[in-house]
Amino acid sequence: MSKEKLKILFAAAEIVPFAKTGGLADVAGALPKAIKELGHDIIVVMPRYYKIDKSKLTKLDVPLGVPMGVMGEMWAGVYKTVLPNSDVPVYFIDYEEYFGRHGLYEDEQGGFEDNDNRFIFFSKAALQLCKILHFTPDIIHANDWHTAAMPLLSRTRFYHDFANAASVLTIHNLQHQGNFYKGVMDVLEVGWERFNSREFEDHDRVNLLKGAIAHADAITTVSKKYALEIQTAEFGFGLENHIRAHSHKLVGILNGVDYEEWSPAVDKYLVQKYDVRKISGKKACKADVQKHFNLEIRDDVAVIGFVGRFAEQKGIGLIAGVLEGALDLDVQVIMLGTGEKWAEDFFRELAYRRPNFALHVGYSDELAHKIEAGSDMFLMPSIFEPCGLNQIYSLSYGTLPIVRAAGGLDDTIANFDAQKGTGNGFKFYDASNEALYHTIYWALDTYYNDKEAFEKMKKSAMKERFGWDDSAKGYEAVYYNALKNKRN
Numbered sequence: 001m002s003k004e005k006l007k008i009l010f011a012a013a014e015i016v017p018f019a020k021t022g023g024l025a026d027v028a029g030a031l032p033k034a035i036k037e038l039g040h041d042i043i044v045v046m047p048r049y050y051k052i053d054k055s056k057l058t059k060l061d062v063p064l065g066v067p068m069g070v071m072g073e074m075w076a077g078v079y080k081t082v083l084p085n086s087d088v089p090v091y092f093i094d095y096e097e098y099f100g101r102h103g104l105y106e107d108e109q110g111g112f113e114d115n116d117n118r119f120i121f122f123s124k125a126a127l128q129l130c131k132i133l134h135f136t137p138d139i140i141h142a143n144d145w146h147t148a149a150m151p152l153l154s155r156t157r158f159y160h161d162f163a164n165a166a167s168v169l170t171i172h173n174l175q176h177q178g179n180f181y182k183g184v185m186d187v188l189e190v191g192w193e194r195f196n197s198r199e200f201e202d203h204d205r206v207n208l209l210k211g212a213i214a215h216a217d218a219i220t221t222v223s224k225k226y227a228l229e230i231q232t233a234e235f236g237f238g239l240e241n242h243i244r245a246h247s248h249k250l251v252g253i254l255n256g257v258d259y260e261e262w263s264p265a266v267d268k269y270l271v272q273k274y275d276v277r278k279i280s281g282k283k284a285c286k287a288d289v290q291k292h293f294n295l296e297i298r299d300d301v302a303v304i305g306f307v308g309r310f311a312e313q314k315g316i317g318l319i320a321g322v323l324e325g326a327l328d329l330d331v332q333v334i335m336l337g338t339g340e341k342w343a344e345d346f347f348r349e350l351a352y353r354r355p356n357f358a359l360h361v362g363y364s365d366e367l368a369h370k371i372e373a374g375s376d377m378f379l380m381p382s383i384f385e386p387c388g389l390n391q392i393y394s395l396s397y398g399t400l401p402i403v404r405a406a407g408g409l410d411d412t413i414a415n416f417d418a419q420k421g422t423g424n425g426f427k428f429y430d431a432s433n434e435a436l437y438h439t440i441y442w443a444l445d446t447y448y449n450d451k452e453a454f455e456k457m458k459k460s461a462m463k464e465r466f467g468w469d470d471s472a473k474g475y476e477a478v479y480y481n482a483l484k485n486k487r488n
Contacts, residue, residue: 006479008035008042009137009165011126013119013146014104015046017084018092021104023255023389024144024172027222030258033086034472043135045126047099047118048079048092057081057092062132064093066125067157070186071117076125078132085260093125116180116206120187123149127158139479140167145178148212149188152199155215156190166482168475169216171209173386174230174237175313178208202238210242218482219250220475222387223408227252235384249485251478254411255387256468262372262393269369276462282373282398289374292367293358295332302447303332304440305375305399307368307390310339310347315381315404320346321433326440327354330448334358334375336367372397377443381428381436385409391425392466398458401425402443404436412466416446421453424461 014020016029032042048054057079064076077094093099098118105111112118123142127150130137140162142150151167184206185195195201200211213219221227229235231244243250260266264282265275271288274281283299290297310316319335320343327333333356335347344361351359360367372378378394380403387408391401395412403409405427416423426446428439447454 003480006040006138006483007135008032008040008139008141008479009045009126009130009135010035010042010141010143011045011123011147011150012143013046013122015044015083015090018046018052018090019049019104022173023222023387026258026389027170027172027255028143029083030256030468031472031475032088033083034256034468035475036086036088037469038472038476040476042088043130043133044083044088044090045129046090046092047122048077048094049104050100050102052092054079054092054094060091064125064128064132066121066128067189068117068121068124068187069189074121078129091129093122093129095121095125098122116178116184116208117187119146119178119208120149120184123147123153124157126150127153127162131161137162137165138483140165141170142167142212142216143170144172145176145209145212148178148208149190151212151216152190152194153188164486166217166479166486167215168218168220168478168482169212170220170222171230171386172222174209174235174239175384177202177210177237177239178206180206180208182206207239210239213239213242213246217249217486218478219246220478221250221252222255223411224252224254225410226386226407229384229407249482251474253471253474253478254408254466255389256466256471257389257392257396259396259465259467262369262396264373264397267369267373269366270373276398276459279398279458279462285370285373286376287374289334289370290332292370293334293360295334295356295358298332301330301332302377302444303334303375304377304379304402305371306333306335306337306379307371308337308380310337310343312340313383313385314339315383315431315436316340316343318381318383318431318433318436319379322437322440323347323350323357324354325437327357329441329444331444332356332358333379334371336360336362336364336371338362372399375399376447377402377426379440380404380409382406382409383431388412392464395424395461395464398462400443400454400457400461402439403427404431405429412464416453416457418446418450418453421456422460423457424464425457
């Protein structure tokens with residue numbers, strides 16, 4: 001197919017810098033800009049959550065009627081702005097009853113009970129918006145379960161307006177699938193005949209993501225390894241057989257990162273900027289982060305950093321299992337994050353007892369940057385990791401990742417080979433305390449006893465590039481292929 005300019009609807013439940021709980025928001029804030037730079041016409045749609053200040057947005061005079069089946073028609077407002085440093089339009093669906101809450105998907109009591117209606121409403125509203133704007137997309141790009149109704153809606157309830165559009169589903173994290181009471185079929189309006197084991201039915205409930213996997217013209221995940229992993233019982237979360245049945249339309253495309261934000265050469269948070277040609281500034285960053293966390297200021301000690309959620313997915317149980325023993329070595333460890341209460345309490349108690357362990361419970365963008373720059377190694381022992389971004393940030397800062405070979409971590413980190421003197425980090429395979437501890441020991445041994453190899457790896461890591469340009473070209477190829485298959 002000759003290259004044609006495409007019109008693309010990109011819908012996501014969270015987008016940086018407006019709202020974020022995870023990696024989906026980072027992708028949704030960066031990928032559309034890279035696709036636009038390839039010459040395509042793209043619009044982005046997300047909910048207008050309570051936390052998004054509508055006084056900073058432009059209100060459109062287009063009341064939006066959204067059909068909700070047995071619930072009747074609901075009316076929403078629409079606001080608009082652009083993604084930062086671009087002219088990509090972002091439209092916000094404004095409906096106070098569904099999105100006027102402090103949390104995106106949950107609050108202190110847990111997930112919102114009406115998440116099914118909230119995001120079916122959002123999916124339908126995004127399609128309705130295209131009609132109001134007279135924007136007829138060639139591609140409907142849905143992301144995760146929140147917009148997973150869109151591929152089938154475009155073929156059924158909204159067929160008249162989207163008959164020629166191909167749908168693409170990106171799975172950012174298969175663990176979250178959108179499982180709900182089967183009565184939601186009456187809100188979906190796609191016909192009860194779709195409630196079967198090949199489409200939406202999953203243990204007598206509706207599984208939105210399962211339906212999207214069945215009906216999307218193309219499916220992508222955020223790394224090549226993850227595309228393989230979700231077809232296995234270990235990582236498939238019950239959908240592995242269903243995904244294997246649709247694997248002919250599945251492609252893994254590694255996420256990119258924004259080097260305008262995550263580069264030590266331009267990082268506004270660093271006490272001293274540096275790059276691969278003049279790496280000496282990293283020492284000043286190390287002293288700065290040690291000072292901030294009241295650690296002994298020593299240039300000769302290895303510093304290991306962690307930034308992330310205190311969640312089982314991120315290997316927090318493994319870290320808790322080995323940290324006490326690791327702290328007996330000549331090392332300083334800094335952790336930034338929040339999550340499961342047992343983990344927060346465990347690490348607080350350990351920080352109280354161990355002077356070479358520092359902790360910040362919560363999140364701070366500034367501290368995340370300082371830890372990336374001031375650490376020698378970065379700990380990321382995820383049980384599963386669809387793509388991962390922190391390990392890529394770490395490479396940029398010359399901070400060598402210690403990772404489990406899962407998903408995007410395996411795709412981006414080349415294991416240190418002492419004989420060849422190659423690699424950009426340290427990998428282990430078994431999700432065990434023993435494997436993690438020995439890998440930390442190995443990394444520290446290299447740091448102290450093979451300084452030449454460690455320095456070579458740092459410089460090799462800093463030369464790595466995982467920009468959005470290549471990722472966008474991968475998605476462009478998926479778009480063209482999906483359209484070609486649909487037209488044939």
